[in-house]
Amino acid sequence: MILYSVHDWSDAYSNMIHIAGGERFPAIWAERAPAYRAAALAGGRARLDLAYGEGERERFDLFLPEGEPKGLVVFVHGGYWMDFDKSWWSHLAEGCNRIGFAVAMPSYSLCPMVRISQIAVQVAAAVDAAAGLVAGPVHLAGHSAGGHLVTRLLADNSALSDATAQRIGMVVSISGVHDLRPMIRTAENDTLHLDAREAAEESPVLLNPRPGTRLVCWVGGAERAEFRRQNALLANIWAGLGAATASHEDPDRHHFDVLDGLLDPRHPLTRTLLGM
DSSP states (O other): OOOOOOSOHHHHTOOGGGSTTGGGHHHHHHHHHHHHHHHHHHTTOEEEEEESSSSTTOEEEEEOOSSSOSOEEEEEOOSTTSSOOGGGOGGGGHHHHHHTOEEEEEOOOOTTTSOHHHHHHHHHHHHHHHHTTSOSOEEEEEETHHHHHHHHHTBTTSSSOHHHHTTEEEEEEESOOOOOGGGGGSTTHHHHOOOHHHHHHTOGGGSOBOTTOEEEEEEETTSOHHHHHHHHHHHHHHHTTTOEEEEEEETTOOTTGGGGGGGOTTSHHHHHHTTO
16 A cells, blocks of 8 residues: 655646656747637637726637637636736637637736635636627636636635526536645745635635536646646545536646647547537
8 A cells, every 4th residue: 555645745736847848838839829819810700808807917818610609618727826828828719619619718817916816706707708798608617727716616605607607518627726725835835825714715625516517627647646636636525515527537648738639629628628
């Protein structure tokens, strides 16, 4: 029997240094995202920098399919609540766009300028605003910190409006952090400023899911042990609280390339997100 324990929490939640060639991925995103955004604009399929609040970063981009949208997908980016914005991820709209779904991608204010609890409220406002522009079902996806944020929306005390919540068909948390308490022990907390109270109040694993929640927790099979543990954890706990859940490990995928499934309309990740 081997006991699982963590001795270096910062290392346990570090990704780039444990991925061969990990440093090249930001450059790949910085090339793919503007190219997709430019093509969507040229085709009249993009509406950029739509306001959902008064803050400078309270904006979202909306990528439209050819023809009338079948519904809406909202993708919430990661970056440990303190990095990136919507402009890095535009290309990830491709798979859902090609199936006929509109895709909204919000930015949000970052730590340490705001707290994680404030980011959760902002993302709820972004989803409500995007849902007001596109009819039909709403599907949510988030990566890493974004996985935390989309699952936080499905807690019964979230800021998401009841009208929008009733339209949500599927939520997919990709490599999500669903229990914030370990983050207190990481170097990132010098920026996040999490305390025990906020970590507990904002951790989906410690909250009740809204009735009717359908959740898939998706993680790369080659990811760090903590991300795989967090992935299984929320699916397990929320299943015991009445949600319909599943957890899935995508073979040989790591924390960065696990997102590539969203580029392909035939990929199981895209089809899971759309309830197919």
